[in-house]
Amino acid sequence: MIRNPKDLQRYTAPERTNHWVVGISFILLALSGLAFFHPAFWPLTMLFGGGVWTRILHPFIGVLMAVAFVSMFLRFRALNVMQPADKEWLSRAKEMVSGNDHNMPEQGKYNGGQKMMFWMLSICVLLMTISGVVLWRAYFGFPAELVRLGAVIHAAIGAFMIGIVMVHVYAAIWVRGTIRAMVYGTVTRAWAKQHHRAWYRQVTGK
Numbered sequence: 001m002i003r004n005p006k007d008l009q010r011y012t013a014p015e016r017t018n019h020w021v022v023g024i025s026f027i028l029l030a031l032s033g034l035a036f037f038h039p040a041f042w043p044l045t046m047l048f049g050g051g052v053w054t055r056i057l058h059p060f061i062g063v064l065m066a067v068a069f070v071s072m073f074l075r076f077r078a079l080n081v082m083q084p085a086d087k088e089w090l091s092r093a094k095e096m097v098s099g100n101d102h103n104m105p106e107q108g109k110y111n112g113g114q115k116m117m118f119w120m121l122s123i124c125v126l127l128m129t130i131s132g133v134v135l136w137r138a139y140f141g142f143p144a145e146l147v148r149l150g151a152v153i154h155a156a157i158g159a160f161m162i163g164i165v166m167v168h169v170y171a172a173i174w175v176r177g178t179i180r181a182m183v184y185g186t187v188t189r190a191w192a193k194q195h196h197r198a199w200y201r202q203v204t205g206k
């Protein structure tokens with residue numbers, strides 16, 4: 001892709017690598033996790049070399065995602081602190097989804113929806129990691145009652161997380177010009193002006 005020198009840098013290469021380690025791990029975890037969730041999804045184990053391998057690999061991929069997510073959390077947490085303008089953005093989000101984005105307040109690097117997603121994902125990853133460790137019988141010997149509770153939490157939060165990651169991906173596709181931010185690291189000035197005007201002012205000084 002030809003890079004326009006006027007484009008704005010949104011993500012560095014380490015930030016993008018970090019995000020995709022999380023994203024790809026998440027897809028692998030969702031596919032292998034669904035295989036354990038219901039027999040209808042059992043054929044998905046073939047992607048991982050059969051049932052036994054899926055069972056072995058799933059928790060290790062989980063550890064990889066948890067570690068990579070902590071790194072992403074540390075990179076992005078300060079940018080995701082809720083501000084009064086975010087609350088206003090959230091209260092008008094319905095209007096924007098219906099096609100009228102003229103009354104939306106100016107946004108910094110992330111809007112209220114992205115920030116909410118960030119904190120929901122952070123809580124989900126924390127709960128999935130704790131409940132996943134409780135379930136990891138190959139290495140830990142937690143009491144059966146706790147393992148059962150862990151299984152319920154792991155399945156419920158896992159299903160919820162698949163849903164919100166679908167919203168995250170859908171939003172990234174829906175707002176044209178966003179995916180390239182996480183692929184090439186850059187966005188157009190028009191994109192920044194339209195969706196994150198306060199961030200545009202900050203990076204361009206205009």
Ligand code: HEM
Nearest residue numbers: 022023026076110114115118121165169172178179181182
């Ligand atoms: C697998 C498909 C995924 C796609 C296509 C995708 C796409 C994107 C894109 C395009 C952005 C940039 C948005 C912007 O700069 O405005 C982004 C940001 C981000 N993504 Fe993803 N993503 C995926 C999966 C995930 C997963 C699984 C997680 C976490 C569990 C995640 C967490 C984040 C975070 C934390 C940000 C930074 C936004 C913020 O800090 O508020 N993504 N993603």
